[in-house]
Amino acid sequence: MSSVRITLKLATSLDGRIALADGTSQWITSSASRARAHELRAAHDAILVGVGTVMADDPLLTARTIPLPARQPVRIVADSHARTPLHAKLMTSLNVAPVVIATAGDAAEAHAAAGASVWRCGNGVRVNVRDLVRRAEAEGLRTILVEGGSQLAASFVREGLVHEIAWFRAPLLIGGEGLSAVGELGLTDLKAATRWRPVATERIGDDALDTYVRVEQ
Numbered sequence: 754m755s756s757v758r759i760t761l762k763l764a765t766s767l768d769g770r771i772a773l774a775d776g777t778s779q780w781i782t783s784s785a786s787r788a789r790a791h792e793l794r795a796a797h798d799a800i801l802v803g804v805g806t807v808m809a810d811d812p813l814l815t816a817r818t819i820p821l822p823a824r825q826p827v828r829i830v831a832d833s834h835a836r837t838p839l840h841a842k843l844m845t846s847l848n849v850a851p852v853v854i855a856t857a858g859d860a861a862e863a864h865a866a867a868g869a870s871v872w873r874c875g876n877g878v879r880v881n882v883r884d885l886v887r888r889a890e891a892e893g894l895r896t897i898l899v900e901g902g903s904q905l906a907a908s909f910v911r912e913g914l915v916h917e918i919a920w921f922r923a924p925l926l927i928g929g930e931g932l933s934a935v936g937e938l939g940l941t942d943l944k945a946a947t948r949w950r951p952v953a954t955e956r957i958g959d960d961a962l963d964t965y966v967r968v969e970q
């Protein structure tokens with residue numbers, strides 16, 4: 754088991770949705786919650802998202818706290834076939850914070866040439882999240898904040914890699930056609946569901962931040 758501590762951050766509606774059916778997700782939570790989320794980023798060595806999130810939101814993924822952190826977290830994209838656009842904000846802000854393109858084996862020459870690091874962690878088909886975490890550990894990263902989206906969150910939960918959930922919840926309802934915070938887990942038996950223990954609750958205006966740690970089963 755790796756020593757890298759992994760926190761899954763979710764920013765959802767009351768009914769656990771992270772986006773509308775058309776992918777719109779900005780902004781479900783309040784600006785105060787987002788400021789708190791920047792503090793969370795600043796407290797981690799790395800931020801990780803799936804390439805679906807890069808395509809949908811073009812996020813910068815930096816920690817924009819006041820004052821700024823002494824060191825920006827490394828920004829990692831799980832991107833099996835290096836689809837991250839070279840003009841994505843991540844790629845045009847390499848002077849602000851490092852970027853890692855984690856591929857399933859692709860060399861991602863253009864991203865490397867632009868200044869990103871490329872980690873090959875897969876079998877040619879899809880990034881293996883266990884390999885990704887092992888590589889992060891080898892690179893000296895001790896904490897990773899997984900920021901989604903739905904599919905990447907599901908992969909981390911399925912593999913039992915998440916230690917903690919930081920769940921920001923805003924008081925609105927999006928409905929069943931919205932995108933679920935965690936994608937398919939393939940559960941057929943509730944006994945096999947991962948259980949979580951609540952350890953903290955913060956009220957942030959009308960939003961809430963609930964922290965859970967995994968119950969070892």
Ligand SMILES: NC(=O)c1ccc[n+]([C@@H]2O[C@H](COP(=O)([O-])OP(=O)(O)OC[C@H]3O[C@@H](n4cnc5c(N)ncnc54)[C@H](OP(=O)(O)O)[C@@H]3O)[C@@H](O)[C@H]2O)c1
Nearest residue numbers: 764771776778803804805806833880901902903904905908
């Ligand atoms: N409210 C929030 O907190 C929040 C946060 C983040 C995102 N979002 C929203 O979520 C949506 C994106 O979520 P999404 O589920 O479509 O995409 P995602 O989870 O961000 O990315 C999924 C993609 O990541 C790549 N990937 C590589 N290895 C993977 C692995 N082992 N497991 C899973 N994915 C892997 C796959 O593409 P390849 O096969 O090409 O590598 C996959 O299609 C957007 O609408 C975004 O706005 C909301």
